[in-house]
Amino acid sequence: MTRKQIHLGAHFPGVNNTTVWSDPQAGSQTDFASFVRFAQNAERGLMDFLFLAEGLRLREHRGRIHDLDVVGRPDTLTVLNALAAVTTNLGLAGTINTTFNEPYELAKQFASLDHLSGGRAAWNMVTSSDAFTGENFRRGGFLERSQRYERAAEVVAVVRKLWDSRGEPVEHHGAQFDVSGRFPLPPGPQGHPVLIQAGDSAEGRDFAAAAADAIFTLHGTLEAGQAFYTDVKSRLPRHGRGEQDLKILPGVTFVLGDTDADAHEQAAHIRRQQVSPQTAIAFLEQIWGRELAEYDPDGPLPDVDPDVDNVSITRGRVRHARDPRAVAQEWRDFAAAHGGLSIREVVIEKTGRQSFVGAPRTVAAEMDLFVQSDACDGFILVPHLTPGGLDRFVAEVVPELQDRGSYRTAYSGPTLRDHLGLRHPHAPLTRQESA
Amino acid sequence: MSPFTEARMHLGVELCGAGRHPGAARWARIDPAALLTPAHHVALARTAARRGLDLAFVPDTFVDDVPVLEAVAVAARVAPVVSGIGLVPAVPVTHTEPFHVSKAVATLDTVSGGRAGWEPVLSRTPAEAALFGRKPAAPPDVLWREAADVVEVVVRLWDSWEDDAVIRDVATGRYLDRDKLHYIDFAGEFFSVKGPSITPRPPQGHPLVVVRADEPAALPVAGRWADVVRIAAPDLDAAAVTRERVRTAVAAAGRDPDDVTVLLDVEVHLAEDAYRARADVAELDVLAGALEPASVRVAGSPSDLADLLGRAVRVGAADGVTFVPLVLPIDLDAIADRAVPLLAGRGLFRTGRSGGTLRARFGLTRPANPFAAVNR
Incomplete structure (x- = not known):
């Protein structure tokens, strides 16, 4: 066959x-x-x-x-x-x-x-x-x-x-x-x-x-x-x-x-290009449902919880169907488990495709x-x-x-x-x- | 662009299936299936471009006795492989979406390197309305009023992107300067459109707007929006009257009539002499029923055609013509290879090809973006 x-x-x-x-x-x-x-x-x-x-x-x-x-x-x-x-x-x-x-x-x-x-x-x-x-x-x-x-x-x-x-x-x-x-x-x-x-x-x-x-x-x-x-x-x-x-x-x-290791190095570089500091904050704002422009993309995730009533912060793209508070908690746990990742690092890891x-x-x-x-x-x-x-x-x-x-x-x-x-x-x- | 001050005419040709005459395919022994192939359309456009014709019109309609491909699609298929001629598809606007029309014509302009125009056409009949089932047929004054709104929305959507909107500013992470994109917020009698377009402003800014203005209800639309106006008339004197009406409408809209080019439809079948050409048309009429002329018709020799165009210029009947071949490709071949050189020899048409954008061919500059003006 x-x-x-x-x-x-x-x-x-x-x-x-x-x-x-x-x-x-x-x-x-x-x-x-x-x-x-x-x-x-x-x-x-x-x-x-x-x-x-x-x-x-x-x-x-x-x-x-x-x-x-x-x-x-x-x-x-x-x-x-x-x-x-x-x-x-x-x-x-x-x-x-x-x-x-x-x-x-x-x-x-x-x-x-x-x-x-x-x-x-x-x-x-x-x-x-x-x-x-x-x-x-x-x-x-x-x-x-x-x-x-x-x-x-x-x-x-x-x-x-x-x-x-x-x-x-x-x-x-x-x-x-x-x-x-x-x-x-x-x-x-x-x-x-x-x-x-x-x-x-x-x-x-x-x-x-x-x-x-x-x-x-x-x-x-x-x-x-x-x-x-x-x-x-x-x-x-x-x-x-x-x-x-x-x-x-x-x-x-x-x-x-050229090698698998080289590819993984490039992949990390591309992920950083895909998630600029500004993009990291914008992603976060989608989940948190509130403005987070004051947060440092290289600093920790926000302590405040997502505003679950603000469902229309981003329009024209597919939205997360999950409860934003659950996502926020998952991201915080993820950051802590990996030695305190920054906002940008978390977004890179969580959204990289x-x-x-x-x-x-x-x-x-x-x-x-x-x-x-x-x-x-x-x-x-x-x-x-x-x-x-x-x-x-x-x-x-x-x-x-x-x-x-x-x-x-x-x-x-x-x-x-x-x-x-x-x-x-x-x-x-x-x-x-x-x- | 008065015919009295500028000897040079603008020449267009309508590329319509096997030709305007319904008997054309059978008479010329053309396989109807061949009319739907890309090769057919590319060959016709190449012939038209070969002698420097300004425009190729691609007709479109939702109801016809012959198979009709979507005209924008045909123009786009031809554009990358045929250079040096403007491509003007007919675009039905009565039952279609202005938002889609705007980006389609903008994109035709992109893929043709700034050679696009478009001719909004009405769908008048209950039969066409029934194909969509969204709204009933309406009288011409209503349809033209709606068409005016469509043209306005199409143009404003083109302008909804300023030329320098894409900035790729790595320092701030911004791809776009969003202050240079604009909601058009159009709300009219028939529809509303928010904007901005999803497509950047086309290379010409505004691809050429062509409006057929044979009926009174079309005149305000032509006056306000047209860069090129198409007319049909039974003879040159009638054409001169219609042309004056168009120029009056343009002036009434606050524009300079010399900025608008009026093209008269001329149905054409060429042979060695008038006797032979008329005999051919008689044969065509027998094959498929007589086709009453929809405008001035020349069934004659290439020099008969050149004579008519010379007279058209002298009596102020038009600033140029749209050849409507009765039989394709033979009438287009004869126009391009025999009549156009005669016109050039008589100083009625420029010699050689000309490059550049379609607007430039018609002496039109790239329009400023009104949104940008407001911004400053």
Whole structure:
């Protein structure tokens, strides 16, 4: 039996503190040249797709635009269409909100991208419902949080009807939408663009099992990954789908060095770059729910307790769901247990998201282990530098993965469905898959 | 940019599927599937750019008999590989989100290196409204009033980032000078938008705004916002009247009419001579039903087309034209390779290509940012 193959997505560095802007090597986050360089490098590394995130309202902290992280993104679909001109095989995945877009235009936009890229389009569907983001849109914050997935599922149902309509009139009347008319485009080369779902909640898992081709999840331990993998894949038969029909791709970071020790040293340096003194305080303020500008980032954690009623200090990003007082106590205990860590040191240790650290061979072996032991089907790589963040991975880890027999040495077909080993949407399950 | 003081015309071309005539694909034996490939659009834009045409218009609509790709997507797909021509997609504004439109056009400007424009278009029909199911169709005066608000929001969102907002100040840990980002706080009759944009100000500041102003309700929008105005007219005298109306509307909005370029649509089918060209059009009409001219039409030789453009300049019918080829790519090939050299020879069109931004081609500077002015 052939070895399970690793799938790789390349996440263009995002607008959060994972992306290091203070490094001398950090280039523009918004110039098209940065996207071209990043995408062409991902293609050189034979990756399945480039991935663009999107947020539709600039983050705010203490009532003002958050200014400590990278800010600003070009329009997702416009960048992807332009990148289609300067790449040949690379899949082009864009994050587009199901709440602040209508199904008819979504269907047309993604069908257009699929035609114009020769079958390389993917849509990462995100669901949001916050009134904060809604202030930028016609309907405002119209959607109850509890209806996010109801709307998303209906969006997908309508969009698929339109993609499949082949000039016949479409009628859809549901709780969220009343859509009727003709869709002006035949299906693109992929039939349906690849659908990616981001989110780990039970609702998100069900939605992914029913509707998505790939799931963008969070990386945990090997065991946590395996549990998630088993859970999600076991939901597929219920929807008439096989195990190969949904790829599980955690987002991961990586730090490479000449040796493992060198990599760990660099990783520590990057974590300090990611958590500047000001960023450390801002993180703390998110949890404490109060202004802490007077505290010394190199001094101890505040004695005061979090203000649990102030839930809106940071807006436009995912909030900690846990009780802030419990988090504060945990952080204090952590600081004490490690010989009295400073605020910045605690934030670095508690928020650092470095998944794979080591020499290229070490990282390749570890990633392969995750895939071969069914903790995932591959990864969405989140580098910390724009635009060169993938350079070393492509030059040094990709050949190691190839040597292990776990990664392609050439693209096998023109479309993203080919890369991901996904069926054409109307192809039947193979006997082996349905067994 | 009065035609009387400046001999040089501005020339655009509409790149519409197999051409404006519904029989074009069958007549030219073009596989309809080929019309959806990137190669088709890239080849057309290259031809238009080859002889230095100023603009390529990419039409868009939600309802049509022929397959229509999203125009911004087509323009973006073409931009990195075709240089030296402005790219102006039509952008439906009636059922779409102004916030999305603003960042899409800003980004087209980025990926094209400052060659983007956009033409807001209305979705007028109940059939289009039913595709969205959000609101009923509305009469033109309402739709144009809404379009004016959309244009205002789009432009203000472009301005919501000052050019030097990104500071990367390691000492203070700040990536951004947030005093240089601005809420637009727009609240109008149809919608409200908070801002700022998620996308920095585009290279041109304001990508070119193109407004079609054939109907009275469009004139205030053109007068207030347009850099380029498109008109259609049955003949040159009628075009001259419409052009004057546009210039009056521009003046009424407190702007200099010479800052606004009026382009007349000219439907084109070229052959060796007028006899042959008309015979072709008759064949096309038989294939797919007659296409009534939507504006001045030249079915004739390249020199017939050049003659018409010379007359258009003399009678003040337009500051330039938008060629609307009846059959693509053959009419575009003939326009670029045969008619444009004639126009250049007659001093009606500049020779050679010109670089720079699309605004610069139209003699427009990069606009100051009003938010920045307030800040000082």
